[in-house]
Amino acid sequence: MRQAVPIASSAPSWLPAALRGPSWSLREVWVRWASIIGLTTFFVVAQADWHGLPRWQVWSMLLLRIATSWNGNALLFFYLRRRLPGYENTMRRVLLAVGLSVAFTVLTNFPLTWLTRSTLEPGLAFWPAYWKSLLGCLRFVVLATSLYESVYFFHQWRHTARQAAGFARESAVARFEALKQQVDPHFLFNSLNSLAGLVGDNEPAQEFLGSLASVYRYVLLSKDHATVPLSQEMDFVADYLNLTAVRFGAAVQVVIHLAPEALRQHVPPLVVQLLVENALKHNAISEKSPLRITIRAAGDVLRVCNSRHHKTVLAQTSRQGLQNIVARYQFITDRPVGIDPRETEFEVCLPLLPAA
CATH class of the missing domain: 3.30.565.10 (Histidine kinase-like ATPase, C-terminal domain)
Known part of the structure; x- marks a missing residue:
């Protein structure tokens, strides 16, 4: 069975397996949920009048709306990164991300608006509440797409730059090694021809020298080809x-x-x-x-x-x-x-x- 290279993780051992993984992925999960909870708390505290409703009820409903929108869009972004990785696919990935996020927001806003209206504002007409909610969610989609793509693009650029630097170092080492081992090809071929004349009619020796010349000729001719x-x-x-x-x-x-x-x-x-x-x-x-x-x-x-x-x-x-x-x-x-x-x-x- 092929050996698998373990991926280093900074995740604590007490976390569920689904939350363990590369450190950048774990940090994104923590930042995302901390932001969801922070935004929910801010909106509840910023508005003083909630028509006499308990703040815990308002907080729970807003948490459901924000968490659904943010987590759903995050899953779409990560799916598109797997299907269209790298900065060269940035334009296609962003266009698909915006299109899928808008479709996701339009669909999920129906049940969320109905649930919010029936729980918090039962006297409010459905469609005005739906369009008002959709407009706010679409602003969030644009902001989230810009944020996630900016971070991912920078990460890919940094990875590509490091990879290019590594290849440059390897190329320099390879050129140095080639220079250390370089032998004038004309000198070597002339020496092989002279040695072939010395061995005369010794057929095994002639075959050996022929193979040796072919090997060296191939090394010389192929070194400039990828x-x-x-x-x-x-x-x-x-x-x-x-x-x-x-x-x-x-x-x-x-x-x-x-x-x-x-x-x-x-x-x-x-x-x-x-x-x-x-x-x-x-x-x-x-x-x-x-x-x-x-x-x-x-x-x-x-x-x-x-x-x-x-x-x-x-x-x-x-x-x-x-x-x-x-x-x-x-x-x-x-x-x-x-x-x-x-x-x-x-x-x-x-x-x-x-x-x-």
Whole structure:
């Protein structure tokens, strides 16, 4: 079962489960109800004459009206945020919020006006009371929509700014690492050609050098592309596996099931090879206990699964490979990378992307 990342919450343990959640959500609930109670109390105290009615009765009725209007509109706002998230959907979300809030207010004002009239002002005609109440409620709808959208827009802007700053830092680190590891490509290719001449007719050595040249050529050509066709990535993985076969032989078994339509979709370059490399790096490998790697596509998801053979001595690693893959996907798509560690297998699910 996939590991779930817990969401930090500042909610006290004695609160009902429905009120526990992210701190911003909890604060909104507290502020909303405190404002509802405060407004109700203000209206009751501000008007001195309530035609001899008990103030608790007036307070209860006003509380019902304000709570119904505010909570109903808040639920509409949160629903639209889930369906149309982000600041890029602000105009559509605001227009829908206003339209749905007006419709909600018009409908709920019928029973609320009838209840208020029959309880507080039985001698008042229904329709004048309805239109007067509706006008006040519509003013509240405009105010509430402006307030909620302003807070949400600022929150989204701040989140996007922080995310952009994080991507900029990651990009700077990646460029620095690339500069540290950079080798003149002409020098390397000339060296490989010279080495091929030295090995002569040694066919295994010639195949090894051919795969090594293909691997380095792919790294050079793909570094400036956000995504590449899966078919190109799998050709690169095949060359990489040819290199590892010299070291591991039959101790590494790879099974690939990819339909032609999956090969036409895209992935960020080097991600599949990195998952294969991680499997080789973090598992004990022997012919008695071979490492099995399965690469298959299911719908628009590429699944890379390897058997787990725990090492007695762990190799030194920065453990940044998976985090880098997740960060690269976050930069180009909203679809998440699935990481599923099990007792005997480790599986990573990569979203397959359409061609840019």
